[in-house]
Amino acid sequence: MRIVFIITGLSTGGAEMMLLKVLERLDRQRFAPHVISLTTLGELAPRIAALGIPVDAIGMKSGLPSPSGFFRLVQLLKRLNPDVVHTWMYHADLLGGLAARLAGVSAVGWCIRNSNLDKDKTKFSTRAVVSLCASMSKWVPSRILSCSEKARQVHVRYGYAAEKMVVVPNGFDLTRFKPDGHARSMIRTELGIEVDTPLVGLIGRFDPQKNHAGFFEAAGTLHRRMPQVHFVLAGQDIDMSNAALMQAITQEGVLSNTHLLGLRNDIPALMAALDVLASSSYGEAFPNVLGEAMACGVPCVVTDVGDSAYIVGDTGRVVASSDMTGLAAALEELLVLPPSEKAALGERARARVAAHFEIGKVVQQYEDFYETVLAHIR
Structure with a gap:
């Protein structure tokens, strides 16, 4: 299965590190991954490339999507012709989801990694993107992965399609993180x-x-x-x-x-x-x-x-x-x-x-998610 992962950026952060952990353990006999950053390559790109996984950067400015960058994304997806597109974080969900659909990819999975959308804690631009995603959630993604139950509840209240939501927690490598x-x-x-x-x-x-x-x-x-x-x-x-x-x-x-x-x-x-x-x-x-x-x-x-x-x-x-x-x-x-x-x-x-939350078990849940996304194309 050819999977393209689209993420807002590849600097060090919780979502980015979780993507890296998934890529490190993804069954490469079953899945062929490719990563696209909407912004720059960031410090995690070399670590992903070292796994033998291709990485591209669209070059959009953070918080300022460009029509030309969006067009490049659509063209890249057409060329890659993936079976599944998995987008990470709000801007990637919005732009990556639309680009995938325009490129002819029907099997789209979104990823939600935030549970606080309060007006005094979240930028207006972010909340605007979330509102757009909520309205698009009925038809763009086949399934939506939330990293927490609270985040699932918050986004359902915001208007996300509840029947498409799946909760998969973050995972941790107990051989790397241990008493010392x-x-x-x-x-x-x-x-x-x-x-x-x-x-x-x-x-x-x-x-x-x-x-x-x-x-x-x-x-x-x-x-x-x-x-x-x-x-x-x-x-x-x-x-x-x-x-x-x-x-x-x-x-x-x-x-x-x-x-x-x-x-x-x-x-x-x-x-x-x-x-x-x-x-x-x-x-x-x-x-x-x-x-x-x-x-x-x-x-x-x-x-x-x-x-x-x-x-x-x-x-x-x-x-x-x-x-x-x-x-x-x-x-x-x-x-x-x-x-x-x-x-x-x-x-x-x-x-x-x-x-x-052992990472091997969690990655298996991600792999099951991709199978489900592909099986539930609408």
């Missing part, structure tokens, strides 16, 4: 802190949905109760040149206890070094960082957004969205657990990932 005592000491040496220093992490790009300001509100509260705790953050634009981030840090008085690492390529080691992972987000669908931390035996404290509570289950703590006082209290609760109880919690977290 060496990483714990190595990362602490890099940060210049003692090996027994409590370390709370927030891993993710700087984005309004991630609520970094709220995280530091919680960090400030926790710091006043447990001044020995340090905070480590990594992701795009997570560095000292970010004025808004630095203001939040200094305002809460935690500058000397905070480490901003920017983009990293050693996330498994960074996750394994943590005592607790925090997620302060206003909106998520299925945050990869939770499964990655849990696979490393690290418990998580999360806001109740998207499928976060379901992912964590009874292996961490869940607080209401925007409740940063509650987030601080839950972080403290886990940090002061006796070592044996904390270790048991971490073991349960890893076991939950193995049972529900």
